[in-house]
Amino acid sequence: MTASRAAAERAEALRKEIERHSSAYYVHDQHTIPDAEYDRLFRELEALEEEYPELASLDSPTQRVGGKPLSGFATIRHDVPMGSIRNIAYVEPGSKANLYDERAAIQFDADIRKKLKLTDRDLPVEYTAELKFDGLAISLRYEQGVLVRAATRGDGMTGEDVTLNARTIRDIPLRLVGRNIPFVLDVRGEVYMLWADFEKYNTSARLRGEDTLMNPRNAAAGGIRQLDPSISARRSLRFFAYGIGSSQGWVVPSNHSDLLDALASFGLPVSSCRKVVVGVKGLMSFYREIAGKRPTLGFDVDGVVYKVNSLAIQTALDVDNTKKHPDWAAAHKFLPQEVSTKVEDIEVQVGRTGALTPVARLAPVIVGGVEVSNATLHNEDQIRRKDIRKGDTVIVRRAGDVIPEVVAVVLDRRPPGTKQFQMPSTCPICGSKVIKVVKEQRLKTKESRQKEEAVLRCIGGLACPAQAKEALIHFASRRAMDIDGLGEKLIDQLVDQGLAKNPADLYSLKGSELSRLDRMGEISASNLVKSIETSKNSSLSRLIFALxxxxxxxxxxxxxxxxxxxLDFIIDARPEVLVFVPNVGKDTATPVYAFFSDGHNRQVVDRLRQAGVNWVESPITIRASFAELIARLDIKKIGAKRAEQLASHFQTISRLVDADLSELTRTLDSETAARSVSEHISEIGVRQRLLDVEAQLIDFGMHWTNQPATAVRAPGGALVGKTLVLTGTLSSLSRDAAKQMIEAAGGRVTGSVSPKTDYVVVGDDPGQKYQEALELGIRTLSKDELLRIVEGAGQQTLSFDDEH
DNA sequence: ACGCCTCGAGTTCT
DNA sequence: CTCGAGGCGT
Structure with a gap:
């Protein structure tokens, strides 16, 4: 068969592109393309060369195994070439996409059995299964047990002499120990970096203003190939041995797993994450096991490696050793977590608070086994920084294992004529103006500096259909009013058909109106009416949150x-009063006051109350302190101490606002301070405002006291005053249920582990919070222990909530 | 003014 | 889950 001109051109193009990426990657430590994509190009070229052997030129990248040596190192010829292992991938029949799933193991095993001419009746083949480390392969030569030479893989035949650097790696013994040490031993293994060391390195590099490293693998690969060994040493590299090249003066074990044991017995680090497995089932279960453990290993692993265990069978399979990869081993890679795809469009979403969020619509790709077609771009700054444009090819990753994230743009693939992304100047849904909210920063400098928020917001409020919808979704959500059956799709319809614009409208919906909607029968309509009715019995705090x-x-x-x-107190509360609530400051008080001052919102809330969304009212449990109120006015020269003096002298606001300068001076023992107070009070509106606040406090039945606010309630319960953090899944106990239970016992549940945490409740498959707990030496509890503590404390915990 | 804790808000897919 | 920012103690 003759190569068509098209095939020849394609091969040439592939070669050029692969060269470019691999030079960027190996020579300059730069990442210009996701690994999976590089593999794809490489395999395409291999396939072409296989089909048309005359296209395979000696200078093709497929003829080389590693990168080109940097100049500056002596070259070393390997006695036994350092080959690489072939990647296996399962290809779904009829689909071009490679699904790197566990089925690849089936093909590997079938392949081996076929080559060994085994039938179904023969025994399954024994394999060793190991980790595929994501670092840099090196070879260590020991003569009479002493490390004499270390070399990188290089092109497989010759590599660079990195002996000095290898000596800085603590894992690498300078002298072997144990009995029966070979006269010569060429150890093969991988240099890698722990995540923790990688983070440490970058943190300190950032402090020094030096360049940070891209990822642990590049850090390791770059680190071992530094001309200055002290730079190499700073990276705290690690090493795992996984095989040998040549050896002299010992009896080589008869299978691979024994060989690894022998290496370990010489004092070489060998990963304990390895197993001897039997047949394809064993391969697959190891693959699955490691895929699960991957997040807790502490270092990068990009797959697992299978090797036929018996060295005799390996040799038998190796008769035709002219090939680039041995037949008896394979690397089974995990699903790629970084993939490239095209940005088909950049759309702008409007959230509940009016925030405009740009979202990339992507050509669907599989990332970590899940199809992804959207990725948030957060805000304008983010897009600017990464310069993401419509039409770009981007690298997508699933951050934190869940949420897709655009890592970077592949600039080489940017089509001509793209334009920088511009955020709209009006809301894409309702056309209202969009603004960047200006926040005042209380700084002691002369000009109170103003800072813009990062997000643009639509000012349309509930008049904007997007915000109205989001507000309803939030209102009905599980943690808010928990209206079962009222989901996003349904709310879309309700808003679009004008049946409901705000939460109050929900309570006057008729079953007959609902059953006319799409995908709504009479039964589901009446169920929905029922759950809306039920929501009236939730709680006041849920309602406040739901708003x-x-x-x-x-x-x-x-x-x-x-x-x-x-509720009526909350509605009327002035901001000065709201700040007496613990954990409520100005920035929370102002929006609350503004919300209930808005006529439209007020109307909605009134209608909700009329509909019966209301609760048994209970007395107030805070005390307002006059001194605190004065202190919070931010009057110049008046701090906590003088506020105290004013409060104890005047006793009431009415008397304070009418005080003359001489009385103020006497009280404060300072004329300038007194003047400052009187100036503040004479500012327009201040006097009236203070009187209003006082009137309100009296209305609400708050006690005026100069004592600091006192805790009113000392609830009983086994966990009083304790702070707990939950991690992992607690079987048969939902997070919310656990939280409720802990709160009922007087404890608090927070999201992250800190030195103030008392207990960490550890469920199945815990996250890194478990690690943090161990590091900080915080006591951990199992689900059962938690239950015992809570239940053991008995009944008093159940009845405490209704002292109001 | 600074730093530590927490909370709020936004986000994807099954 | 992560990021940013509010609350609050120092």
Whole structure:
């Protein structure tokens, strides 16, 4: 068969591109293309050369195994070439995509059995299964047990002499130990870097203003190939041995697993993550096991390696050793976690708070086994920084194992004529203006500096359909009013058909109106009406949270409700009063006040109350302190101490605001301070405002006291005052249920582990919070231990909540 | 003014 | 889960 001109051109193009990437990668430590993509190009070229052998030229990248040596190192010829292992991938029949799933193991095993001419009746083949480390392969030569030479793989035949650098690696013994040490031993293994060391290195590099390293693999590969061994030493590299090249003066073990044991017995580090397995089932279960352990290994592993265990069978399979890869071994890679794809469009979404969020619509790709077609781009700055444009090819990764993230643009593939992305100047949904909210930064400098928020916001409020929808979704959500069956799709329809614009409308929906909607029968309609009805029995704090007031989440809603007890107080509360609520400052008080001052919102809330969304009202549990109120006014020269003096002298606001300068001076013992107070009070509106605040506090039945606010309630329970953190899944106990239980026992549940945490409750498959707990020496509890503590404390925990 | 804790808010897919 | 920023103690 003759190569067509098209094939020849394609091969040439592939060669050029592969050369470019591999030079960037190996020579300059730069990452210009995701690994999976590089593999794909490489395999395409291999396939072409296999089909048309006359295209295979000697200078083709497929003829080389590693990168080109950097100048500056002596070259070393390997006694036994350092080959590489072939990658196996399962290809779905009829699909071009490589699915690197466990089925690849089936083909590998079948291949071996066929070459060995085994039939179904023969015994399964024995393999060793090991980790495929993601670092740099090197060879260590020991003569009479002493390390004499270390070399990189290089092109497989010759590599670079990195002996000095290898000596800085603590894992690498300078002298072998144990009995029966070979006269000559050429150890093969991988230099790698632990994640923790990688982070440490980058943190200190950042502090020094030096360049940071891209990833642990490049750090290891670059680190071992530094001309200055002290640079190499700074990277705290590690080493694992996984095989040998040549050896003299010993009896080589008869299978691979014994060989690894022997290496370990010489004092060489050999990973304990290895197994002797039998047949294809064994291969697959090892693959699955490591895929699961991967996040906890502490270093990068990009797959597993299978080797026929018996060295005799290896040799038998190796008769035709002219090939680049041995037949008796294979690398089974994990699903790629970084993949490239095209940005088909950049759209802008509008969230509940009006925030405009750009989202990349991607050509669907499989990342980590899941199809991804959207990725958030967060905000304008983010897009600018990465310069992501419509039409670009980008590298996508699943960050934190879940949420897709655009890592970088592959600039080489940018088509001509792309334009920088521009955020719209009006809301894409309702056309209202969009603004960047300006935040005042209270700085002591002369000009109170102003800082813009990073996000653009639509000012349309609930008049904007996007925000109205999001507000309803939030209102109905599980943690808010928990209206079962009212999901996003349904809310879309309700808003689009004008049946509901705000939460209050939900409570007047008729079953007959609902059953006319898409995918709604009479039964589901009446179920929905029922769950809307049920939601009236949730709780006041859920309602406050459900309203979606900026800066008021679940916890803050609880704090506010604890303080005021009843809805009408919350509605009327002035910001000066709201700040008496623990954990509520100006930035929370202002939005709350603004929310309830808005006529439209007020109307919605009134309608909700009329519909019966209301609760048994209970007394107030905070004390307002007059001194604190004065201190918070931020009057110049008046700090906590003088506020105290004013409070104890005047006792009430009415008397303070009418005080003359001489009385103030006498009280404070300072004329300038007194003047400052009187100037503040005479500012327009201040006097009236203070009187209003006082009137309100009296209305609410708050006690005026100069004592600091006191804790009102000392609840019983086994976990009083304890802070707990949950991690992992607690079988048969949902997170929410666990949280409720802990709170009922007087404890608190927070999201992250800190020195203040008392216990970490560890479930199955825990996250890194477990690690943090161990590092900080915090006590951990199993689910059962938690239950025992909570239940052991008995009944008093159950009844405490209703002292109001 | 600074730093430590937490909370709020946004986000994807099954 | 992660990031940013509010609350609060020092």
């Amino acid at each position: 979606g007031i900026p800066n008021v989440g679940e916890e803050t809603a609880k704090d506010i409700v604890k303080a005021f007890g009843r």
